[in-house]
Amino acid sequence: MRLGLTLASAFMLCGCMAAISSVARAQPQMRDPTQMLERADLDGDGRITRAEYTEARSRSFEQFDRNKDGYLDKADASGRRFGRNRGGGGAGERLQQAMDFIDTDGDGRISRDEFVGGRAIMFDRADANGDNVIDKAEMRSFRDTIATYRDR
Ligand SMILES: [Ca+2]
Ligand SMILES: [Ca+2]
Ligand SMILES: [Ca+2]
Numbered sequence: 057m058r059l060g061l062t063l064a065s066a067f068m069l070c071g072c073m074a075a076i077s078s079v080a081r082a083q084p085q086m087r088d089p090t091q092m093l094e095r096a097d098l099d100g101d102g103r104i105t106r107a108e109y110t111e112a113r114s115r116s117f118e119q120f121d122r123n124k125d126g127y128l129d130k131a132d133a134s135g136r137r138f139g140r141n142r143g144g145g146g147a148g149e150r151l152q153q154a155m156d157f158i159d160t161d162g163d164g165r166i167s168r169d170e171f172v173g174g175r176a177i178m179f180d181r182a183d184a185n186g187d188n189v190i191d192k193a194e195m196r197s198f199r200d201t202i203a204t205y206r207d208r
Pocket of ligand 2: 159160161162163164165166167170
């Protein structure tokens with residue numbers, strides 16, 4: 057039960073990243089959470105440290121915050137209807153849930169602190185031994201876990 061909840065949360069977060077990125081710029085590869093993690097390997101040494109992950113989130117924030125007001129909200133989706141891409145009826149609802157999850161102070165927009173400083177659910181999940189580094193073996197087993205859930 058506990059595990060299920062945590063994974064559900066992780067997918068909400070992933071869903072949000074994918075949705076925001078598809079609004080900001082179509083980047084299909086962002087839909088794969090393991091690839092998102094791999095992109096966080098900023099120095100390319102095959103291991104993702106917590107510091108790299110935080111830095112990567114910070115860069116994503118810059119990218120998504122198109123009007124540079126320091127918040128992610130509907131304004132950054134400019135023109136397109138937020139979360140309503142490709143006729144997927146549940147996408148908007150999932151996005152809303154994800155937004156609510158990240159928007160911890162409930163002001164309807166996501167601040168940098170909320171985005172970057174929020175719980176690193178994906179990272180925590182992948183870092184199986186809790187040493188704040190995702191090594192290659194941990195990345196592999198995380199990918200397997202994701203694949204198991206996706207293939208259901
Ligand atoms: Ca690295
Ligand atoms: Ca907020
Ligand atoms: Ca680790």
